[in-house]
Each structure stands twice: as C-alpha cells, then as structure tokens.
C-alpha cells in the first residue's frame with residue numbers, strides 16, 4: 001500500500017520561535033504534549049527536554065551533567081559528522097523515506113549519556129507537527145555509554161488531528177557494554193497523517209534495550225519495523241507495544257531482533273486492537289549463535305470490524321537456539337466476560353475491564369502523569385470499541 | 387432465600403437436570419452430594435445464570451424474585467456469589483483491582499481482606515495467572531468476601547487444598563456464612579439475630595468442609611434428580627459404606 005506522495009509535502013519553510021521555557025506552552029498544544037508524555041513543567045521531573053516543531057528545533061536543554069542533548073546538526077558539527085554512528089544502522093538508500101531524510105535534514109535529537117551514569121528521571125523529546133501539508137524529517141542518534149542507564153520518552157504528535165502531514169524519522173540507538181536504554185514512544189497522530197519511522201539499534205555485551213511503543217489514536221498510514229542487533233554476549237532486548245487502530249487507520253508495524261552473539265535474549269510482545277482499521281503486526285527474531293532465547297507474542301482483538309494480520313517469524317540459524325512464538329487473533333473470551341458478570345459487572349463493564357487489562361501498560365514503567373494520560377485516552381476511545 | 391421448582395436443564399440436546407425441587411432458607415447451609423457427572427456443577431452454573439445451560443422447565447426464585455431468566459450480573463447484584471473451580475486468567479487485571487470490582491459500590495480494603503486468607507502477596511498479580519489449585523480457592527474466597535453475597539455457591543471447596551489451607555478456607559467460609567469464628571462479644575441476642583443471614587449451597591465429595599460449617603441438611607443428586615434428604619454426615623457415612631447406588635436405594 002502506497003498511500004501518499006512525498007512531493008505533496010513541504011520539507012522546508014515552516015519555522016517557529018524558540019521556546020526557552022516549556023511551561024509557557026499552553027492550551028491545546030499543552031494537552032497534546034502531555035498525552036505524548038511531555039511534561040511541560042519539567043524542572044525536577046525530567047533530566048532534559050528536546051522539542052522539534054515542524055521543520056526545526058525550538059527547545060533543547062539538559063538538566064543533568066551526564067546527559068548531553070543537542071540538535072543533531074550541532075552534534076554533527078561538534079563531533080565531525082559523528083563517524084561510526086550517523087547513518088551506520090539505517091541505510092540512507094533503503095527507500096525513498098530514508099533518502100528524503102538524508103536530503104532534508106531538519107534536525108532531530110542527539111542524546112548521549114556518559115559512561116556509568118544512571119539517570120533517575122527520564123529525558124523527554126517531542127517531534128511535533130503543527131503545519132498543514134508539512135513534511136517533517138528528523139534524524140535522531142542516542143548513545144548510551146558503557147554502564148550508563150537512561151529512560152527516554154519520545155512523543156510524536158500532531159497538533160491538530162485534522163492536519164495532513166508526513167513524518168519521516170530516522171533513529172539510531174547505541175547501547176554500549178552494560179548500558180541500559182529504555183525507549184518509550186507515544187504516538188498521537190490524526191486521520192490524515194502519514195508516518196514512516198526508520199529505526200536501527202545495536203546493543204553491546206551485557207547491555208539492555210527496552211522499547212515501549214503506544215499508539216492509541218487514528219493514523220492514516222504508519223509503517224515501521226525497528227531492528228535491534230544484540231551484538232555482544234549477554235545483551236538483551238525487549239519490545240512491548242500496545243496498538244489500537246480505529247476505522248481509517250492503516251498500521252503496518254513490527255519489531256525485529258537479531259541475536260548476533262551467544263547468551264542473548266530477545267522478547268517481542270505486541271497487543272493490538274482494531275476497531276475498524278487494518279493492523280499488520282510483524283515480529284521477527286533471528287538467532288545466529290547459541291545459547292540464545294527469543295520469544296514473540298502477538299495478541300490481537302478484533303472489536304467490531306477491521307483486520308489484524310499477524311506475521312510472526314522465527315529464524316534459528318544454529319543448533320541450540322530456543323525461539324518460540326505465540327500468536328492469537330480473535331475476540332474477547334466468553335469465559336472471561338461470564339466470570340466478571342458473575343461478580344456483578346454487566347456485559348459492557350466486563351468488556352471494558354478486559355480491554356483495559358489487555359491494553360495495560362504497567363510493565364512499561366512510565367511516569368505517573370503519562371500513565372494517567374494514557375488511561376484517559378483509553379477510556380475516551382472505548383466508545384469506539386464495543 | 388432460594389427456591390427451585392421443577393427445574394429442568396439441558397446441555398445441548400441432553401437433559402442433565404430432570405426436575406429439581408430445592409428450598410434453602412435464610413441462614414441455612416445445604417450440602418449437595420452426587421457421583422461424578424451427575425449434574426452438581428451444572429446446577430450451580432445454572433443458578434448463576436451461565437450460557438450453555440438451557441432451562442427447559444421450572445423456575446428459580448431468589449429472595450422473592452423470579453430470576454429464572456435473569457442475566458448473571460443481576461443475580462450477583464441480588465446477592466448470589468459463586469466460587470469458580472477453574473476461573474479464567476484475565477491479563478492486565480490485578481487481583482487487587484478485581485477485589486475492588488467485586489465490592490462494587492461498597493468500599494473495601496483489599497489488603498485487609500487478603501490478610502484473612504493469606505493472600506497479600508498476590509494482590510499485584512494478574513487475576514488467576516498461574517495460580518495453583520489452592521491459590522485459586524483462596525482468591526475466589528477473597529473475591530467473595532468483597533462481594534459479600536447472601537447465597538454462597540461453592541463447588542468442592544476442598545479439592546486441591548492442603549491441610550493447612552483447608553483450615554483457613556474452612557474457617558473463612560464459615561465466616562462468610564455468618565457463623566463467625568467466634569461469637570462477637572458485646573452483641574446482644576437480638577442484634578445477633580438481626581444480622582444479615584447468609585445461606586450456602588456447597589458441593590462436596592469428601593465432606594471435609596463439614597468440620598467447619600453448620601450444615602444441617604443435605605441431598606444426593608443422582609440421575610438428574612435430587613433424593614435422599616438427610617443430615618449431611620449421615621449421607622456421607624452411607625456413601626462411604628455402601629457407595630452411591632446402595633445409598634440412594636437405602637435412604638429412599
């Protein structure tokens with residue numbers, strides 16, 4: 001499916017004034033940002049913030065000496081083009097989107113966490129689209145040095161749900177020996193939005209990459225397939241995604257883990273609900289060394305129309321690997337509804353309880369404010385579900 | 387409390403209950419015996435109002451209301467509470483949340499209730515996810531304590547439970563039935579009598595539960611009919627000595 005032409009969108013020309021203090025953002029934009037995990041009253045709750053609006057950066061600030069946050073353009077200047085990092089995990093010639101990102105480098109975040117630093121509060125970033133017919137193309141690089149730990153919250157959102165726009169985002173993640181990167185991405189798009197992230201990551205020995213992805217709102221077209229390579233012994237990766245596709249959404253997304261060292265572990269868990277949209281739920285685990293353990297879980301609920309096409313793939317390339325998958329696409333189990341009804345819940349209450357459980361994101365360890373915003377979004381979208 | 391008249395139930399084309407009459411009074415605990423496959427569980431699930439159990443005749447009255455066709459949530463809200471033998475796991479629903487949900491509008495303290503059945507460590511776990519047989523029993527009782535039903539339906543409280551937990555479950559069931567572990571001090575006779583009375587319908591094969599609850603009536607379900615009304619201990623004794631077939635013949 002090719003739903004849009006890139007040349008219909010403007011990749012330059014929209015600029016915004018700098019925002020020195022995020023707490024000056026108000027009204028609808030503020031609401032939208034909170035829903036995407038951005039705390040505008042960030043002092044104390046965030047180790048740093050980055051905000052890119054339409055075609056350029058408007059805010060970039062670290063609040064922790066071990067966290068460096070720069071616009072990628074400044075990082076390229078400062079670090080001589082970021083050799084060994086920039087365009088090393090994603091091929092600029094992969095497709096027309098990566099070529100576009102390469103041609104029009106508007107910005108994007110560069111986040112580096114110093115070796116051994118364990119950052120207690122999350123670093124937040126937001127890629128925000130306000131313009132009509134805007135083409136946003138960013139390139140992000142995250143480097144977690146040896147033994148460092150950080151949680152990055154990224155919200156990608158459109159200000160007006162009616163806007164027609166495209167977001168192209170290239171991201172490259174580097175987790176060095178014994179480092180830990182938790183990367184939580186919350187998408188809030190609209191019915192005319194086209195979104196094509198291209199993501200690659202590498203995790204060295206003993207490192208951990210945990211990816212959380214939440215998409216609850218409509219999007220016209222979203223296609224992504226982040227690939228993480230576990231390059232050293234003991235490296236681990238885990239993907240948790242929760243996706244809802246209302247009518248009009250076309251979402252083709254998945255996660256891929258390449259276990260390229262012994263003693264690695266990979267886990268991909270996706271929960272998807274369609275209420276009329278199409279979801280292609282992909283998952284791919286490849287193991288090149290043993291011992292290696294990988295598990296892929298893909299659960300889908302079709303609530304009132306729509307389509308879920310689950311494509312789990314396991315590729316063991318050597319004796320001794322242990323890869324498994326569990327995929328189920330269906331409806332809410334009658335037994336579960338009956339159980340709750342026997343406790344006094346009517347059918348709608350019971351359905352809601354089960355759906356909320358299904359979409360539960362406790363495991364992601366998100367900040368309370370964001371967690372509450374997600375719960376709110378889920379309860380608002382429930383009316384479309386059953 | 388509960389009055390069943392001429393109840394006939396089909397599962398598919400098969401008639402499993404062939405015309406049952408049963409009356410359980412307020413505060414009374416009734417014990418149901420019967421061989422495997424005789425329809426005991428079917429009776430409980432029919433009383434709870436589950437799909438798949440087609441009532442082809444008779445009616446069920448509960449606290450003066452005809453609930454024969456009522457959906458199960460209405461029965462639950464009227465005060466029927468059931469302990470499930472093999473409840474489903476609901477992913478993402480914490481046990482603690484489930485306990486609150488059972489209490490509906492009443493405020494309960496899940497921690498405090500859980501302490502009574504030694505279940506505090508499970509409150510953060512998804513309901514029934516990987517619970518062992520004995521843990522399921524304690525979880526079900528915990529939910530029932532929150533629900534506070536007027537009629538307790540319990541299918542084999544002793545199955546899969548070790549001796550220590552049997553004591554815990556037995557005394558909690560007794561408490562649920564209003565027997566209380568000890569008579570509450572300071573309660574006058576009149577006050578004690580005006581307390582809500584809870585009735586019970588308990589299925590047992592082993593009779594261990596009889597050590598804990600005051601049950602003065604029992605019957606055997608056999609071939610889709612209820613028969614042999616007697617004191618539960620006497621029924622148990624007869625079944626032990628002579629088996630169900632002889633027991634049915636003798637007690638009739």
Ligand SMILES: Nc1ncnc2c1ncn2[C@@H]1O[C@H](COP(=O)(O)OP(=O)(O)OP(=O)(O)O)[C@@H](O)[C@H]1O
Nearest residue numbers: 397398402420421422423424425426427428429438
């Ligand atoms: N869903 C079903 N489909 C077909 N037959 C069923 C179903 N449920 C129960 N039955 C049948 O109905 C009969 C009564 O079953 P029920 O579970 O009520 O027995 P029970 O008295 O509880 O037995 P037990 O002591 O073994 O628990 C059995 O023959 C059983 O196989």
Ligand SMILES: [Mg+2]
Nearest residue numbers: 426427428541
């Ligand atoms: Mg049974």
